[in-house]
Amino acid sequence: MSGIQELPDELQLAAAAHVKYIQSLDTKKDEYEYWLTEHLRLNGLYWGLTALHLLRHPDALPRGEAIDFVLSCQHESGGFGAAPGHDAHMLYTVSAVQIFVLLDALDELEKRGKGNGKAQVGKFLADLQNRETGTFAGDEWGEEDTRFLYGALNALSLLGLLHLVDVNKAVDYIAACANYDGGYGVSPGAETHSGQIFTCLAALSIAGRKDLIDADKLGGWLSERQVACGGLNGRPEKKEDVCYNWWVLSSLEMIGRTHWVDREKLIKFTLSCQDSERGGLSDRPGDMVDIWHTFFGLTGLSLLKYPGVEAIDPVYCLPKYTIDRVFGKAG
Structure with a gap:
């Protein structure tokens, strides 16, 4: 498999069609489904933009419009909502930071973001940490999940602000989520799941604590x-x-x-x-x-x-x- 041209027809990636599909997604505002998925708008922009970069068509969506949209989703707290007018949440804030990184636009966040730019985003994320347990909530309402812990470490490290949180406490919480099969659940004692394994392994990688992972046992389960x-x-x-x-x-x-x-x-x-x-x-x-x-x-x-x-x-x-x-x- 040294070149795409050598693959049989059934193993060809329809890259051009996928680019057009992604480009078409924001042109369907007259369809009911478009508004039913408004709560995924910021995440969807991250998914679409990243997919285009993977397909080696990074300029297939307008960069300026993408940046403007993301900034329109930001709250005074520094956090971002799914779309303008939606409540700020950890998951959307992480997607926003990832988009700024993807578009090499962290300077736009610094210049045009709410309050103190990157520092304001960092404070929003850091304030969601439970300082007793080390884990993170998704928003002000307090639901905790290893997805949010990973998201915080992801975004804060990309912003150069990981020092704002207690990383050691977060690592201790992940260790408490480990199961006998080598995997991890959403919280201590919860069932092992592939999605939660990713969040815990990625968080441990950012924290420099992959030594806690039982690689062979976990690799077998995966x-x-x-x-x-x-x-x-x-x-x-x-x-x-x-x-x-x-x-x-x-x-x-x-x-x-x-x-x-x-x-x-x-x-x-x-x-x-x-x-x-x-x-x-x-x-x-x-x-x-x-x-x-x-x-x-x-x-x-x-x-x-x-x-x-x-x-x-x-x-x-x-x-x-x-x-x-x-x-x-x-x-």
Whole structure:
């Protein structure tokens, strides 16, 4: 698989169709579904923009308009909502920071953001930490989840503000979420799930504490998520779903065990989920496409080193070259 032109037709990625599909998503404002998904607008912009960068079409959406939209979602607190007028939340704030990094626009946040720019965003995120347990809430209403812990460490490290939170306490909380099978749940004692494994491994990676991970035991559990059709599921006895291409593969990548799944079968399954004519990927073959599965299908192909797809960072879920730019790495 040294070049995309050498692959058989059924293993070709319909890249041009996927670019057009992503470009079309903000042109459907007369459709009911567009307004039903308003709560995903900022996340959707992150998914779409990142997918375009992975497809090597980074300029397919207007950069200025994207930045303006993100800034229109910010509150005086520094946090961001899903769309203008929506409450600020950790998850949308993380997506906002990721978009600024993706577009090399952190200077725009500094100049045009609310209050003190990056510092204001950092304060919003840091204030959501439970200083007794180390974990984080998603918003002022207090729901706690390892997704929010990871999101805080992700965004704060990208902003250079990780010192604003108690990282050691956060690490202790993640360690308390570990299970006998090597995996992690949403909270101590909760069932192991691929999505929560990703959040915990990525947070430990940012904190420099991957030494706490039982790589072989966890790698075994994760590799067992591959089912007969080649796809991956999130936990035992569940159906395969393209979105788990990311949650499972990124975790395997962080512990150096990506080769424990059948790469060729997973690529074939993923590409069978694409609409080659109209663009987009679905959860499994024959279903309707959406931007969520398009994004995670492409991130999975990136981790599988599919030809023509940009390399992605398994911790930050951003193209590697953007992470290298932020942290000053060569290459």
